[in-house]
Amino acid sequence: xxxxxxxxxxxxxxxxxxxxxxxQVDSQVTMMFWYRQQPGQSLTLIATxxxxxxxxYESGFVIDKFPISRPxxxxxxxxxxxxxxxxxxxxxxxxxxxxxxxxxxGEGSRLTVL
Amino acid sequence: xxxxxxxxxxxxxxxxxxITINCSYxxxxxxxxxxQQHPGGGIVSLFMLSSGKKKHGRLIATINIQEKHSxxxxxxxxxxxxxxxxxxxxxxxxxxxxxxxxxxxxx
Numbered sequence: 001x002x003x004x005x006x007x008x009x010x011x012x013x014x015x016x017x018x019x020x021x022x023x024q025v026d027s028q029v030t031m032m033f034w035y036r037q038q039p040g041q042s043l044t045l046i047a048t049x050x051x052x053x054x055x056x057y058e059s060g061f062v063i064d065k066f067p068i069s070r071p072x073x074x075x076x077x078x079x080x081x082x083x084x085x086x087x088x089x090x091x092x093x094x095x096x097x098x099x100x101x102x103x104x105x106g107e108g109s110r111l112t113v114l
Numbered sequence: 115x116x117x118x119x120x121x122x123x124x125x126x127x128x129x130x131x132x133i134t135i136n137c138s139y140x141x142x143x144x145x146x147x148x149x150q151q152h153p154g155g156g157i158v159s160l161f162m163l164s165s166g167k168k169k170h171g172r173l174i175a176t177i178n179i180q181e182k183h184s185x186x187x188x189x190x191x192x193x194x195x196x197x198x199x200x201x202x203x204x205x206x207x208x209x210x211x212x213x214x215x216x217x218x219x220x221x
Binding site for chain 1: 144145147149154155156157158159162200202204208209211212213214
């Protein structure tokens with residue numbers, strides 16, 4: 001199993017500012033992902049965080065808007081840059097264990113942009 | 115068309131009732147996951163299954179690969195079961211998520 005600590009759990013931000021979300025896993029994992037869940041919507045994959053190299057972004061998401069770091073196999077950050085009210089969402093860190101393929105999620109970061 | 119469809123979208127039950135949430139998918143999968151999301155936003159994985167049936171406490175998950183359908187059952191429902199239940203499938207390359215079933219169990 002994997003226990004994921006994600007912070008902040010929630011924040012209220014002003015338009016035009018940036019916020020960095022941290023994700024810490026209690027074990028080394030290969031596959032780490034960042035998701036966005038807009039109000040009333042399902043989860044949308046933003047990117048796969050790759051250790052030691054640039055993240056792999058899904059269609060519609062770009063590095064300038066959502067820079068991601070992954071310096072090691074247990075930690076990653078997602079920054080939401082130049083925020084607008086449309087960025088108000090829950091952002092979730094997720095890992096998938098290589099052995100069993102199970103999915104684990106952080107507690108989510110609920111972001112409100114005014 | 116979504117690759118994963120869940121029904122119902124919303125469900126209200128009295129405490130003690132037997133609950134069924136359904137998930138249909140249209141892609142070939144390597145595994146199906148049932149997830150539980152509480153109001154704070156955190157998500158907990160309930161089951162991962164690729165065939166047959168799994169049981170954990172009052173929760174039972176079944177999958178029919180031929181019919182591309184899965185069900186999540188909750189026996190003797192309790193107010194603490196109130197949450198959003200999400201079905202997700204993994205194709206081997208990527209995950210697809212349903213939009214979730216919002217369950218409210220009334221005491």
